[in-house]
Amino acid sequence: MFETTALSLKLMGNSPTELGNLQASLSPSLNFIIEHNKTELMGYAFQIYALFVASSSQNNEIFKDLTGSILQNKDNWNKEMKFLIPSLGQFLISMICKYPTDI
Numbered sequence: 101m102f103e104t105t106a107l108s109l110k111l112m113g114n115s116p117t118e119l120g121n122l123q124a125s126l127s128p129s130l131n132f133i134i135e136h137n138k139t140e141l142m143g144y145a146f147q148i149y150a151l152f153v154a155s156s157s158q159n160n161e162i163f164k165d166l167t168g169s170i171l172q173n174k175d176n177w178n179k180e181m182k183f184l185i186p187s188l189g190q191f192l193i194s195m196i197c198k199y200p201t202d203i
Contacts, residue, residue, distance in 0.1 A: 102144045109155050116157055123152050127162060134166075139184070146187035153194040159202050167195050167203065 105126065112118040130145040132138075146166075153163055170176055170188050177185065196203055 102147055105148050106151060109151055119152070119155055123156075131162075143184055143187040146184070146191045150187070150191040150194040153191065153198050156198070159199045163195060163199070164202060166191065 105122070108122055109119070112122070126148065130148060133141045133145045149163070149166060156163075170192060175181070176188060
């Protein structure tokens with residue numbers, strides 16, 4: 101799924117409409133993965149959201165909510181979640197680089 105999304109974003113170019121359509125199609129599944137703590141897939145979900153952030157032209161509520169949730173829950177950063185920290189970091193780096201005033 102991650103590779104397909106990355107390839108789709110690359111082939112779409114900078115079309116905000118197509119990016120919005122892709123994000124609208126994938127967000128329910130990605131949100132389900134995150135909300136239901138599907139740990140084996142959460143890293144991929146955050147990587148895909150990082151791609152959406154990097155490719156977007158404006159911040160949206162999903163990005164803001166994810167950022168707040170990641171930063172406000174210190175349990176995201178304990179050693180039991182060590183497998184998830186790289187993808188959380190990638191998402192946060194995308195947010196900081198793209199929308200530094202919203203952090």
